[in-house]
Amino acid sequence: MAEKMTGAEMVIQALTDQGVEHIFGYPGGAALPIYDAMFQQDFVKHILVRHEQGATHMAEGYARSTGKPGVVLVTSGPGATNAVTGLTDALLDSIPLVCITAQVPTTLIGTDAFQECDTVGITRSCTKHNYLVKSIEDLPRILHEAFLIATTGRPGPVVIDIPKDIQFAVGEYFRPEAETLRHQSYRPQVDGDLAAIETAIDLMLKAERPIFYTGGGVINAGPEASENLRELAELTGFPVTSTLMGLGAFPASNPQWMGMLGMHGTYEANMAMHDCDVMINIGARFDDRITGRIDAFSPNSTKIHVDIDPASINKVVQVHVPIIGDCNRVLEEMIRIWRSRTNAPRTEAIAGWWTQIQKWRDVGSLNFKNSDTVIKPQWAIQRLYEATRKQSKEVFITTEVGQHQMWAAQHFHFDQPNHWMTSGGLGTMGYGLPAAVGVQVAHPDALVIDIAGEASVQMTMQELSTAVQYRLPVKIFILNNERMGMVRQWQDLLHGSRYAHSYSESLPDFVKLAEAYGAKGIKCDTPAELDAAIADMLDHDGPVLFDVLVEKDENCLPMIPSGKPHNEIILPDTANIGDIIDEKGRQLV
Amino acid sequence: MNAHLQPTGSAYFLTQETQLSERHTLSVLVDNEPGILARVVGLFSARGFNIESLTVSETEHDKRLSRITVVVIATPKVLVQIKAQLERLVPVHRVHDLTAEGAYLERELALIKVNGTGDHRAETLRLADAFRAQIVDATVESFVFEVTGKPSKIDSFIALMQPLGLVEVVRTGLAAINRGPEGM
Numbered sequence: 027m028a029e030k031m032t033g034a035e036m037v038i039q040a041l042t043d044q045g046v047e048h049i050f051g052y053p054g055g056a057a058l059p060i061y062d063a064m065f066q067q068d069f070v071k072h073i074l075v076r077h078e079q080g081a082t083h084m085a086e087g088y089a090r091s092t093g094k095p096g097v098v099l100v101t102s103g104p105g106a107t108n109a110v111t112g113l114t115d116a117l118l119d120s121i122p123l124v125c126i127t128a129q130v131p132t133t134l135i136g137t138d139a140f141q142e143c144d145t146v147g148i149t150r151s152c153t154k155h156n157y158l159v160k161s162i163e164d165l166p167r168i169l170h171e172a173f174l175i176a177t178t179g180r181p182g183p184v185v186i187d188i189p190k191d192i193q194f195a196v197g198e199y200f201r202p203e204a205e206t207l208r209h210q211s212y213r214p215q216v217d218g219d220l221a222a223i224e225t226a227i228d229l230m231l232k233a234e235r236p237i238f239y240t241g242g243g244v245i246n247a248g249p250e251a252s253e254n255l256r257e258l259a260e261l262t263g264f265p266v267t268s269t270l271m272g273l274g275a276f277p278a279s280n281p282q283w284m285g286m287l288g289m290h291g292t293y294e295a296n297m298a299m300h301d302c303d304v305m306i307n308i309g310a311r312f313d314d315r316i317t318g319r320i321d322a323f324s325p326n327s328t329k330i331h332v333d334i335d336p337a338s339i340n341k342v343v344q345v346h347v348p349i350i351g352d353c354n355r356v357l358e359e360m361i362r363i364w365r366s367r368t369n370a371p372r373t374e375a376i377a378g379w380w381t382q383i384q385k386w387r388d389v390g391s392l393n394f395k396n397s398d399t400v401i402k403p404q405w406a407i408q409r410l411y412e413a414t415r416k417q418s419k420e421v422f423i424t425t426e427v428g429q430h431q432m433w434a435a436q437h438f439h440f441d442q443p444n445h446w447m448t449s450g451g452l453g454t455m456g457y458g459l460p461a462a463v464g465v466q467v468a469h470p471d472a473l474v475i476d477i478a479g480e481a482s483v484q485m486t487m488q489e490l491s492t493a494v495q496y497r498l499p500v501k502i503f504i505l506n507n508e509r510m511g512m513v514r515q516w517q518d519l520l521h522g523s524r525y526a527h528s529y530s531e532s533l534p535d536f537v538k539l540a541e542a543y544g545a546k547g548i549k550c551d552t553p554a555e556l557d558a559a560i561a562d563m564l565d566h567d568g569p570v571l572f573d574v575l576v577e578k579d580e581n582c583l584p585m586i587p588s589g590k591p592h593n594e595i596i597l598p599d600t601a602n603i604g605d606i607i608d609e610k611g612r613q614l615v
Numbered sequence: 616m617n618a619h620l621q622p623t624g625s626a627y628f629l630t631q632e633t634q635l636s637e638r639h640t641l642s643v644l645v646d647n648e649p650g651i652l653a654r655v656v657g658l659f660s661a662r663g664f665n666i667e668s669l670t671v672s673e674t675e676h677d678k679r680l681s682r683i684t685v686v687v688i689a690t691p692k693v694l695v696q697i698k699a700q701l702e703r704l705v706p707v708h709r710v711h712d713l714t715a716e717g718a719y720l721e722r723e724l725a726l727i728k729v730n731g732t733g734d735h736r737a738e739t740l741r742l743a744d745a746f747r748a749q750i751v752d753a754t755v756e757s758f759v760f761e762v763t764g765k766p767s768k769i770d771s772f773i774a775l776m777q778p779l780g781l782v783e784v785v786r787t788g789l790a791a792i793n794r795g796p797e798g799m
């Protein structure tokens with residue numbers, strides 16, 4: 027049923043029809059009609075951020091923890107440009123976002139009007155798709171199509187740029203049938219090719235050294251995909267490793283779990299990837315942080331790759347059995363076909379493989395030397411993990427970017443999907459605090475913790491003010507090493523320990539800073555007091571900024587340095603990491 | 616075994632490309648909507664693919680469809696990526712690699728301005744006739760020829776005009792279509 031309304035009202039109506047309860051935004055001249063329309067209803071609740079980048083990361087946290095799209099509303103010009111980092115982050119990590127940007131009136135476009143920027147031009151390469159709405163007739167279709175495109179296929183961010191005169195214009199609102207939207211040119215393939223899936227199962231049935239290499243695609247395919255992954259792993263008896271983005275899809279408490287793989291992955295996961303005979307990649311994309319040196323990447327394996335994005339297939343690594351489709355559908359088929367062939371896992375056939383894996387596990391690649399005088403960052407995360415396990419609340423973890431992020435991935439363990447939010451592809455410092463705010467908006471009763479670095483957290487610190495305003499009790503757990511630790515580590519590794527600008531000098535007093543924002547501040551620098559301080563943080567009913575002063579020069583290990591194959595991983599007992607990389611390796615990132 | 620499989624543009628591992636580049640003509644069916652050309656061209660520049668020639672025009676007005684003919688020079692592996700990346704664009708309906716899919720026709724049109732008097736003028740006309748170039752403008756000291764054909768034919772004609780007083784050339788870029796009864 028068509029109904030007459032203004033463009034601004036259509037925006038709110040479409041959000042309502044899409045079931046969007048929360049949007050993250052910041053007003054400005056060009057967006058005012060939409061803000062006015064929002065003011066006159068109460069289904070769509072608006073979270074006022076402090077910087078538009080914060081809005082995008084909040085929407086990402088919201089999306090990743092719920093499986094629903096995150097929605098952002100910003101004004102023209104600087105509002106739109108401030109959103110670019112989060113859009114790019116969402117593109118690289120395949121997070122469904124719909125970002126509405128206001129634009130100057132159509133009559134002023136191209137005149138360098140006040141707060142005009144070429145938003146569709148700027149965001150073309152950092153969105154899955156974007157629109158400039160030039161006529162009110164197009165608006166209802168575009169609004170709904172944006173949600174379809176953001177959430178289906180390989181999810182991603184979509185921008186809708188709406189000029190101010192279109193927001194005022196009156197037109198007919200309707201909710202288009204999903205099938206009428208882009209039915210010709212946009213048809214993501216969700217069902218995997220049956221013959222290919224059968225070939226994959228044939229290979230798996232003959233495998234002697236198999237491994238599941240899973241990624242964020244399993245999480246994007248919904249909670250059933252994680253259930254099915256568990257079932258397939260159980261049916262086959264194969265070991266499972268995952269990328270940073272896929273953590274939680276397979277339970278860390280399961281004995282078949284190998285830990286994360288890649289640059290800072292476990293020894294056993296990386297060695298098993300190197301030596302396997304059948305690799306089953308489900309929803310991962312052979313990122314360079316995973317493969318290391320391509321010509322030495324898993325040299326003797328037959329590779330199966332399940333991905334919903336045809337462009338991910340054979341982009342980096344040539345695979346033997348490509349399967350284009352939704353991870354969940356393909357996993358379901360795999361289970362069905364496996365069951366039709368056998369009733370037993372390949373326990374005996376792969377017993378030797380598991381013996382080998384046990385030897386690698388015994389190396390203890392995540393071990394570190396603890397101390398009673400200074401808090402080790404790994405230990406701080408272990409204590410935090412133990413403390414949260416005793417909580418009755420659901421626990422969500424976000425991170426910033428750096429060493430603390432990798433330590434969190436190594437030492438905090440996830441048994442469920444959608445509970446771990448981190449910036450993987452773009453590696454955006456400043457992601458974690460706003461992402462935590464977004465998660466908390468979606469899960470008001472949960473315990474949401476941002477495991478942070480003192481440098482990263484300052485990039486979007488002001489969102490603490492948002493947390494205070496909306497009484498969102500997020501906990502910011504800062505592993506403060508007074509350094510951009512990851513940068514310092516690379517300078518040790520590659521640049522003769524010349525620490526060019528990697529110190530965090532003149533740091534704020536985080537306790538006072540928290541108090542200035544109206545939050546609680548805690549500081550701890552003694553191992554013996556850490557547990558009590560963590561309890562204090564968890565008990566506080568409100569946002570907390572917890573400054574944990576940790577060992578300053580700890581290296582994040584294990585590490586596969588740039589240009590090295592998986593089996594040349596640096597283990598924790600390496601004394602001097604500065605001697606490992608040759609001249610050629612120094613050029614790499 | 617992966618030695619021949621190098622990432623297209625990873626800064627992680629710098630290696631020499633070992634595959635040889637080939638020239639391929641792609642036909643891309645797209646929705647004719649604002650910004651579509653920018654999307655296609657932006658994709659090529661963002662991912663470091665090279666465009667040799669590009670032609671765009673609306674071909675089915677009722678359905679608002681355009682056909683983009685794009686000539687690329689790339690290794691087989693990169694060609695697969697180009698096709699997959701193009702297909703990923705929301706307004707792109709289909710991408711056909713005409714070179715890979717069998718027999719097809721290629722045509723291009725050029726307008727060529729040649730100045731000349733006396734003997735040169737007569738020679739110019741003789742050659743134009745041999746190439747079936749049409750005179751579309753003439754003065755006592757100049758001609759503008761219209762010539763259509765395969766790019767190689769146009770290349771040869773231009774080369775011949777060079778010593779005879781060639782002033783300038785405009786080319787449309789390639790239009791290409793597969794042979795036989797099947798449509799795209």
Ligand SMILES: Cc1ncc(C[n+]2csc(CCOP(=O)(O)OP(=O)(O)O)c2C)c(N)n1
Pocket residue numbers: 426427428429430431453454455456478479480481482483505507509510511512513
């Ligand atoms: C926006 C942004 N700028 C720069 C970088 C490069 N970078 C990666 S890690 C890092 C240091 C992070 O320091 P901190 O947050 O203190 O974490 P730590 O490594 O010390 O745990 C930097 C500068 C980045 N990832 N993101």
Ligand SMILES: [Mg+2]
Pocket residue numbers: 428479480481505506507508509510511
């Ligand atoms: Mg730090």
